[in-house]
Amino acid sequence: MTNIWLGLFSGIAFGFVIQRIGATDAHRMARSHLMLDADIPRFMLLTVALSAVGLFGLQSVGVGRISPLPTSIVATGLAAVIFGIGWGLAGYCPGTIWAAAGEGRIDAVFALLGGLAGTALFAQLHETLIPILYDPTNVGQITLTDLFGNYGVAVAVLAVGLGLCIWAIGKLWGSGDRVIAFERAPDSSPSSGDAEKNG
Amino acid sequence: MEPNNNQRIPYWNWIPAAFALSGIIVFIFATYGPPASSSGFVSTLNGFLAWMAPEYAASKAHYKAIPGPGSWLFTFVLGMAIGGFIAGRTSDKIPVRDIPPIWKQRFGESRVKRYAATFFAGFLILFASRLAGGCTLGLFISGSAQLAISGLYFGVVIFAVAMLTARLLYGKSAGKEDIQ
Numbered sequence: 001m002t003n004i005w006l007g008l009f010s011g012i013a014f015g016f017v018i019q020r021i022g023a024t025d026a027h028r029m030a031r032s033h034l035m036l037d038a039d040i041p042r043f044m045l046l047t048v049a050l051s052a053v054g055l056f057g058l059q060s061v062g063v064g065r066i067s068p069l070p071t072s073i074v075a076t077g078l079a080a081v082i083f084g085i086g087w088g089l090a091g092y093c094p095g096t097i098w099a100a101a102g103e104g105r106i107d108a109v110f111a112l113l114g115g116l117a118g119t120a121l122f123a124q125l126h127e128t129l130i131p132i133l134y135d136p137t138n139v140g141q142i143t144l145t146d147l148f149g150n151y152g153v154a155v156a157v158l159a160v161g162l163g164l165c166i167w168a169i170g171k172l173w174g175s176g177d178r179v180i181a182f183e184r185a186p187d188s189s190p191s192s193g194d195a196e197k198n199g
Numbered sequence: 200m201e202p203n204n205n206q207r208i209p210y211w212n213w214i215p216a217a218f219a220l221s222g223i224i225v226f227i228f229a230t231y232g233p234p235a236s237s238s239g240f241v242s243t244l245n246g247f248l249a250w251m252a253p254e255y256a257a258s259k260a261h262y263k264a265i266p267g268p269g270s271w272l273f274t275f276v277l278g279m280a281i282g283g284f285i286a287g288r289t290s291d292k293i294p295v296r297d298i299p300p301i302w303k304q305r306f307g308e309s310r311v312k313r314y315a316a317t318f319f320a321g322f323l324i325l326f327a328s329r330l331a332g333g334c335t336l337g338l339f340i341s342g343s344a345q346l347a348i349s350g351l352y353f354g355v356v357i358f359a360v361a362m363l364t365a366r367l368l369y370g371k372s373a374g375k376e377d378i379q
Contacts, residue, residue, distance in 0.1 A: 003231060003270065003271040003274075004269065004270070004271065004274045005274070006227075006230050006231055006271060007231065007270070007271035007272065007273070007274035007275040007277075007278060008274040008275070008277065008278040008281075009278065010223060010226065010227050010230075010231070010234070010275055010278060011274060011275040011276060011277060011278020011279045011280075011281070011282060012278040012279075012281050012282040012285065013223045013278075013282060014220070014223050014234075014275075014278070014279055014282060015278060015279035015280065015281065015282020015283040015284075015285075015286065016282040016283075016285060016286040017211075017216060017219050017220045017223065017282075018220070018279075018282075018283075019282070019283050019286035019287060019290070019293070020210065020211045020216065020286055020290070020293075021210055021211050021213065021216040021220075022209075022210040022293065024283055025293065025296075025299070026299040026302070026317075027296070027299035027300055027301050027302075028210075030299060030301045030302070030365055030369065031301065033361050033362045033364070033365035033366075034362075034365050034366065034369060035362070039210070039213040040213070041358070042213050042217075043213035043216055043217050043220075044217075044335075044339075044340065046213065046214065046217035046221075047217045047220045047221045047224065047340060048221075048339075048340055048343045048344055048354075049221075050217060050218060050221035051221040051224040051225060051228075051340065051341075051344035052343065052344045052345075052346065054221055054222070054224070054225035054228075054344075055225060055228050055344050055345065057225075058225060058228055058229055063229050064225075064228040064229045064232070065228070065231070065232035065233070066228065066232070066233060066345045067232060067233055067345075068233075068342060068345040068346070068347035068349065068350070069331075069332045069333055069337075069338055069342055069347055069349045069350070070332075070349060071347070071348045071349035071352060072331075072349075075330055075331060076331050076332075076338075076349050076352055076353055077352065077356060078327075078330070079327040079328070079330040079331035079353070080327070080331065080352070080353045080355075080356030080357045080360065081327075081356060081360050082323050082324075082326065082327035082330075083323070083324055083327035083328060083331070083334070083353075083357050083360075084356060084357040084358070084359065084360025084361040084363075084364060085320075085323055085360060085361075085364050086319075086320040086321070086322070086323035086324035086327065087320075087324060087335075087357060087360075087361040087364070088360065088361035088362065088363070088364025088365040088368060089316055089317075089319070089320040089323075089364055089368065090316065090317045090320030090321065090324070091299060092317065092320070092321070092324070093324060093334055093335040093336075094236045094237040094239070094240065094324060094325060094328055094334040094335065094336070094337075095236035095276075095279060095334065095335060095336045096335075097321060097324075098236065098239070098276045098277075098279035098280045098283065099279045099280060099282060099283030099286075100283060101280055101283070102279065102280030102281060102282065102283030102284040102287070103283040103284060103286065103287035103295055104284070104287055104295045105295055105296065105297060106297040106310075106314070107297055107298060107299075107313050107314055107317040108317065110314040110315075110317045110318040110321065111317040111318065111320060111321030111324075112321060113318060113321065114317065114318035114319060114320065114321030114322040114325070115237075115240050115321035115322065115324060115325035116240055116243065116244060116325070117318075117321075117322050117325075118321065118322035118323065118324065118325035118326035118327075118329070119237075119240040119241055119244055119325045119326070119329055120244055121322075121326060122261065122325070122326045122329035122330060123241065123244070123259055123261035123262055123329065124259070126259065126260050126261040126329075127259075127260055129330065130260075133330065134330070141347065141349075142347070142348045142349075143345065143346040143347050143348060144346040144348070144351075145346055147348075151346075154346050155346065158343070158346060
């Protein structure tokens with residue numbers, strides 16, 4: 001029973017934050033994918049890095065439950081390709097779909113309905129597809145700790161690696177300062193190089 | 200440090216926002232376990248099937264693996280929708296649009312076209328998430344926070360493919376035209 005309220009509370013907080021950063025705005029997501037707006041990808045990677053450090057703290061005092069998903073070379077990779085096509089097409093992912101639908105974006109409501117249909121089809125095919133695609137190349141619940149031998153070192157490697165990615169995204173993507181949430185102005189001036197704006 | 204203090208931008212700065220969200224994620228790890236959102240879709244269907252076709256739901260491995268609506272997984276996605284609703288109602292700066300302007304510029308005003316595309320995309324995204332066992336949150340963010348190779352692998356590929364898809368979809372026009 002407690003879990004129900006914890007889930008609800010966590011979901012509300014989560015949905016609120018991702019709306020405020022603009023992750024529920026498919027327009028901003030598309031600009032992120034087009035390398036015109038660096039904020040969402042940097043936000044996501046920094047969130048991962050901070051969460052990994054926070055989780056390390058929790059684990060060191062023996063709090064929290066972890067359960068890393070196994071890696072299946074074929075299934076995880078193939079799923080990522082299909083997922084990426086959908087993500088690029090709609091600008092929504094499973095979490096933002098709920099928040100964007102709640103926000104009142106009707107295209108997200110259709111994405112939610114499509115998502116339910118996709119889930120139903122996969123659940124129907126689960127017994128057929130998992131043994132073919134997932135199990136043969138399943139290498140188990142491997143983590144960076146297995147690679148580096150030490151949990152603390154692995155967290156540090158992840159944090160530094162993500163930090164470098166965040167820095168590179170800031171250099172390669174547009175700075176995001178031209179993101180305006182209003183309709184297109186017909187007389188907007190042509191963009192000069194995005195990199196220069198990063199200054 | 201960042202040139203993002205421009206007042207025209209209605210969104211939060213990404214750095215404090217990342218601190219806020221990772222705080223929530225660590226809270227979830229401490230009070231529940233790894234956060235996930237694509238499982239919420241299974242949970243929703245589970246509740247629906249328990250009422251419409253209980254024997255079917257009981258016979259399928261995928262529905263047996265994930266609890267129904269009386270669970271954290273379902274109330275979390277329900278909470279996401281409520282959180283999005285509250286956030287949308289309390290911000291007059293972030294516009295709520297049914298069709299993104301970038302889409303309109305490329306594909307026109309047709310609602311049918313946009314809704315058909317997002318329905319299809321939603322279908323692909325959830326089919327793929329259920330195959331991989333998670334989504335952007337459940338596999339990439341929460342997986343990578345647990346240092347899982349699966350999460351990092353999934354994350355790299357979804358970013359690369361989504362960037363390629365967006366490029367093919369919107370072409371070069373989006374950057375050149377500087378739509379806002």
